[in-house]
Amino acid sequence: MTTVTDLVELFEAEAQRDRPDEQTPDVGVVMGSDSDLDVMAGAHDALTDLGFAEVTDYDDPPTGYTFESWVVSAHRTPDLMYAYAETAADRSLDVIIAGAGGKSADLPNMTASLAYPIPVVGVPVQEKSVDSVIGMPTGAPITAVDAGKSYNAGLSAAQFLATSDDELAERLRDLHAERRDGVADVSRELHERGTPGFRSARD
Secondary structure (H helix, E strand, O other): OOOHHHHHHHHHHHHHHOOOHHHOOOEEEEEOOHHHHHHHHHHHHHHHHOOOEEOOOOOOOOOOOEEEEEEOOOOOOHHHHHHHHHOOOOOOOOEEEEEEOOOOOOHHHHHHHHHOOOOEEEEEOOHHHHHHHHOOOOOOOOEEOOOOOHHHHHHHHHHHHHOOOHHHHHHHHHHHHHHHHHHHHHHHHHHHHHHHHHHHHHO
């Protein structure tokens, strides 16, 4: 069985490896519980839509832009949260996406504080998490998306990276255009089928 201590030691060991940037994840995706995964999967979808690959083995990383995913609870495993965030820079992470639910959704905020100045995109997993996630004091910034919008968090993370990468910026533009054209397709289909026909075709 894997223990919290095992994972803390893993992050600390990775921070000491001093591997080339191309062998380390660019984006970290963390959530407070595996029950948040259905919402946080949107970040995975956005990043993979942009050509990112998920790292599941540090010793055999994929090439190109990559991201990693972990469950890190601010309340149940604070030592794990500290280890993840405090080693983020030494593990060459460029952006972190952090999601948490409940009224005390502290993981995004604490991660942003501990990993500073690495940008953190906070995802309120539930509506009641919004105030907690966006309530950072002056001088301790966090970027946040609306409740449940982890796909947007994935896009935001890529936007940070695209400021210094024209090819990634082009991928973002292409994806934006694809989604824009999708609206046009739906609009024409609704017009041509009419409301009853469109609704029955979707059922």
